[in-house]
Amino acid sequence: MAKNLNSVSFTVLLLVLLVASTEILKSDAACFTFLGECGPEPFTGSNADCLACCVALYKSPPVCAGRVEGVPAHCHCYKS
Numbered sequence: 417m418a419k420n421l422n423s424v425s426f427t428v429l430l431l432v433l434l435v436a437s438t439e440i441l442k443s444d445a446a447c448f449t450f451l452g453e454c455g456p457e458p459f460t461g462s463n464a465d466c467l468a469c470c471v472a473l474y475k476s477p478p479v480c481a482g483r484v485e486g487v488p489a490h491c492h493c494y495k496s
Contacts, residue, residue: 451470451493461491469482
C-alpha cells in the first residue's frame, strides 16, 4: 500500500512540475492588471474592437486583453 501511495505522489509531483514549466495553465484569467482606458466614452464597440484600440495605444506585449466594462461602457486595457 505504501509503495502504491509513493508512486502516486511521485506521479502527481511530476505532473505539477510539467504543468508549471510549460505554462499550460496560463490563460486570459492571468490578465488582470489595469493598464488604462482607450477610445471614446461611451465605447460602442465590442471586446475585439476594444482590444484593437488598446494594442494601437499601448502596443502588443504589455496589452493582453481589452474589455468593454461599466455603465456607460468604457474600453479597459489590461496587462499581465
